[in-house]
Amino acid sequence: MNELINEKTMTVKEIxxxxxxxxxxxxxxxxxxxxxxxxxxxxxxxxxQQVLEIKNKLTPRxxxxxSEVESAITELEIQQKIADGYKLAIELxxxxxxxxxxxxxxxxxxxxxxxxxxxxxSAKNAIPMADAVKILETGFGxxxxxxxxxxxxxxxxxxxxxxxxxxxxxxxxxESVFAxxxxxxxxxxxxxxxxxMDFLRKFFTENK
Numbered sequence: 457m458n459e460l461i462n463e464k465t466m467t468v469k470e471i472x473x474x475x476x477x478x479x480x481x482x483x484x485x486x487x488x489x490x491x492x493x494x495x496x497x498x499x500x501x502x503x504x505q506q507v508l509e510i511k512n513k514l515t516p517r518x519x520x521x522x523s524e525v526e527s528a529i530t531e532l533e534i535q536q537k538i539a540d541g542y543k544l545a546i547e548l549x550x551x552x553x554x555x556x557x558x559x560x561x562x563x564x565x566x567x568x569x570x571x572x573x574x575x576x577x578s579a580k581n582a583i584p585m586a587d588a589v590k591i592l593e594t595g596f597g598x599x600x601x602x603x604x605x606x607x608x609x610x611x612x613x614x615x616x617x618x619x620x621x622x623x624x625x626x627x628x629x630x631e632s633v634f635a636x637x638x639x640x641x642x643x644x645x646x647x648x649x650x651x652x653m654d655f656l657r658k659f660f661t662e663n664k
Contacts, residue, residue, distance in 0.1 A: 465501035475511060485510045582628055582647035585615070592653070594660045604663060616644050626652035 468486060472479040486502065487494055489509055494500055502510070583591075589601045605611040610621055617627040630645045648656065 465503050466507055468500050468502075471502065471507055471510065475514060477514065481514075482510065485513055489513065582630075582649045582652075585627075585646040585648055588648040588653060588656060592657055592660060595664075601660070604660075608659075608663070610659070611646065614644065616646050621652075621655075624651070624655075625649060626655050 466474075468482045469479050471477075472482045475482070483500070486500055486506075490502070490506060493502070493506075585602070586598045589598050594601060602611060602615050606613065606615070609618065611617055616629050621627055622629070626649060628647050628649070630647050632643045632645070633640050634643060635641070
């Protein structure tokens with residue numbers, strides 16, 4: 457009898473304060489789990505075992521709270537990923553912009569060579585030897601290029617090709633007349649066809 461009197465008990469209000477629930481919620485659980493101890497006009501008191509059972513029955517609320525916290529964390533992570541993705545997109549856009557600008561500048565720089573190359577797309581067209589040397593990017597100037605071509609008897613002393621290389625379809629000679637003090641002079645320019653470009657590329661590669 458003394459053990460029952462000395463047993464620690466708690467009221468519904470005390471349990472609600474400790475567990476962080478409304479008193480009505482605790483009262484409802486008491487009626488559900490221990491209907492026999494609920495009496496009108498008498499304060500309901502529960503022992504440690506009963507309080508523990510009520511606490512365990514209220515666990516789903518805790519799980520729900522945990523789920524809400526996890527959802528909030530997940531939402532923050534998603535927002536961070538979106539922010540990171542946006543930042544990365546801006547960085548990539550800037551990189552592509554820089555590359556585009558470099559490519560545009562390169563195209564402008566190469567435009568004269570492109571125009572010269574376009575002149576060679578037809579077998580009827582040819583470009584001056586000096587321009588051909590620029591396109592081939594031999595690493596040296598026109599004077600050295602002409603010197604080597606003369607050295608290997610491809611060009612004559614006046615920098616016009618020998619007939620053999622004209623017959624192969626590599627070159628042709630363009631003549632233009634100009635007058636100086638009433639006297640007409642003929643200027644001869646060596647012109648290079650596409651086949652001649654291929655020949656010169658191979659020649660300068662093998663004779664560096």
